[in-house]
Amino acid sequence: MDVSASAEGAFNVAIVIPVYNHEGAIGPTLASVLTYGYPVLLVDDGSDPVCRDVLIELERQYGDEVQLIRLEQNGGKGAAVKAGLRHLLAMGYSHGIQVDADGQHDLTDLPTLVATARREPDALVTGYPKYDDSVPALRYYARYLTHVWVWxxxxxxxxxxTMCGFRVYPLEQVVSLLDREPCGNRMDFDTEVIVRWAWRGLPVENLPTRVHYPIDGVSHFNAVKDNVLISLMHARLFFGMLLRFPVILRNRFRG
Structure with missing residues (x-):
């Protein structure tokens, strides 16, 4: 998974997949991702031994196409994505593509995300979901409360x-943001990082994508813990917005 020497500013893309106990789903998901020809970084977020061993075998099976890093303690999806993005930047990649491990994303949209990122290299390119009947009704309606708070x-x-984990990040810009501003380590990460990105006046590109829930029936969304974290995040962002109100308005009208 080496980045070949290239001119400064080259567009080099790799995929980061955070994994926590998705031993049944990660194999098919990884195989599907690899058909598009991009190198993949698996981030084991402190998985149990069964999943850990599956990931080690996948790295061995795919050789140079796949690299595995392991977090000794489970830190949450956000912590795993942060670790992956920082690792890709250190390896010399310009952009990191976030893909969930459970197979919910329609990977046929991957070339469109990458083409958009290539055309708009300073933009955070994010999918927005077009759901099928597999989406849990509570999650479908609850996310609209998040939309209102984000607006x-x-x-x-x-x-x-802001809750779709199918994205392309410009690595230098997002790692700079993560180094300077707090972003949640669990299910609150996806929303918080894109709001803070928008506060900086940085561009966002939205692309529709189909979403299916999930192929192994495993969800790590904790209805109590994660909803509390998300509520606290919205409160934190609201007061942050008030402090930044003039700057946000200036960036909005300038853009």
Whole structure:
């Protein structure tokens, strides 16, 4: 998974997949991702031994196409994505593509995400979901409450969805953001990082993508813990928005 020497500013893309106890889903997901020809970084978020061993075998099976790093303690999806993005930047990649391990993303949209990122290299390119009947009704309706808070906290409707984990990040910019501003380590990460990205006046590109829930029936969304974290995140962002109100307005009208 080496990045060949290239001119400064080259567009080099790799995929990061955070994994926590998705031993049944990660094999098919990884095989599907690899058909598109991009190198893959698996981030084992402190999985149990069964999943850990599956990931070690997948790295061995695919050789140079796949690299595995392991977090000794489970830190949450956000912590795993952060570790992966930092690792890709250190390896010399310009952009990191976030893909969930459970197979919910329609990978046929991957070339469109990459083409958009190539055309708009400074933009965070994010999918916004088009659901089928597999989506849990509670999650489907609850995410719209998050949309309302995001619209309030960004003073804008330009972000169509903040909870979809199918994204392309410009690595230098996002790692700089993560080094300077707090972002949640669990299911609150996807929303918080894109709101803070928007606060900086950085561009966002939204692309529709189909979403299916999930192929192994495993969800690590904790209805109590994660909803509390998400509620605290929205409160934190609201007060952050108030402090940044003039700057957010200036960036909005300048953009």
């Amino acid at each position: 309030i906290n960004t003073l804008s409707f330009r972000i169509k969805d």
